[in-house]
Amino acid sequence: PNDFGKSARAAMGGYGSGRQWGQATTSDMRRLDIRRLQRDGLLKPGRAFGWQWTRNGTEVASIQMRMELDRVILNYRSRSHGGEWQAMEYPVTLEWTPCHLGGRRAWFRCPARGCGRRVAILFGGSIFACRHCHKLAYPCQRETDDDRAARRADTIRRRLGWEPGILNGEGGKPRGMHWRTFERLRAEHDANANASLLGIARRFRLNIPGLG
Template sequence: MGGFGSGRRGGRFCTDDLRPLDVRKINRDGLLTPGRRFNWQWTCNDEVTGTISLRVETGRVLLNYRSQNTSFNGGEWETMNYPVSLDWTDCGFGGQRVWWRCPAVGCGRRVAVLYGGRVFACRECHRLAYRSQREAFDDRATRRADKLRDRLGWEPGILNGTGWKPKGMHWRTFERLHRKHDANVETALAGMAAKLGILTGQLKDFDF
C-alpha cells in the first residue's frame, strides 16, 4: 500500500496527486461526534490505497497514520500523530458549515479539504495546482466539449459530430449549448492541428 509522502518525484503536484481529506464528507457521514474513533480509506479500482485513523475531540480531530519520510532517514517510515482544529460558520439559510484549520506551521487557513503529503495541509501549503491548470488549452477545450456532449445526450467524442436536441430541452438552451460546444470543438481541433504540424489551409510536406 502506498504511504503518505511516497509517490511521484519532481515537478509540481496537483490536487489529484495527493489523497484528499474532506471534512464535509466526514460530517455528512455523521462522524464528527466527540469521542468517535474511525478509519478513513482511499480506494482505486476497489482496492484500498491508503488508510488514516481519526479520533474526534471537542473542536478538533486527531490524525494518526504512517508516512514515508523521503527527506530524511533514507525514506524510513514514521508514525504521524497530531491534531487538526475544526471551525464552524453559519450558513446563509440556516445551519452551520464545518471547516478544517490547516495545521501547517504558520497557516491556519479555513479549508474544506486537506491533502495528505507527509503532513495533511491545505492546497496552498502544498503548492498544489488544480488538474485543469496543468491542461493544455486544447485538452481543456476537449474536456469541456465532451461535458457539453454528455449534457446534450450526444455520443462521446468531439469527432463524432453533433446530435439532436434532447427531448424536453428548450430551443434557446439547446442553441446556446450547441454554440458553446462548437466553439470548444474549434479550439480543440486547432490545438490538435498545431500538435500534428498541420498549418492553416495546408499540410506540411512529408518525406517518404
C-alpha cells in the same frame, strides 16, 4: 506517456483528470473533506473511525481519526520516496461558523507550521495540509487552450447526452429540447471541438485535414 498521448485520450474519451504536465494538482492528492465528515455525522467528540481511499475497488491508503472537542487526531503511516514507513499522529484544530439558515459549519485549520488557514479540504502528503502549503494548482489552472476548449465541448456533449470525447462523433437532439437550443449548443460544441483540435495540431505540428 507524452503530452500528445494525453491530449489524444482527452479528445477520444472526454476531458482528462489528474496530474497535468508540470505542477501537481488537487486531483492528484488524497483528500480529507470536512464537509463529508460533517454530513456523515462523524464530528462528535469521542468518535473514532477509519477512512480509506480506493482505486478500482482496491484500498490504496487509510487513516485513523479520533474526534475530540474542537479538534481531530489524525493517525496514519507515511513514507517519502520509498523510504521507511513513519508513524504520524497529530491534532488538527476544528473551527465552527454559523450558517445563514441555522446550524453550524465545520472547518479545518491547516496544521502545517506557520499556516493555520481555515479550509474545507486537507490534502495528504507527509502531513495533511491545505492546497497552498502543498503548492497545488487546480486542474483547470494547468490547462492549455486546447484542453480548455475540449473541456467546454465535453460539457456540451454531456448536456446533449452524447458520448464523451470530441472525436466520437455527434448524436442527435435530446428529446424535449427545442431545435433552436439544440442548434445553438451544437454550434458552440463544434467551435470548441475545432479549436481544441487546431490547438493540438499546432502544438504537435500535425496536419489535420479541414482545420486551418
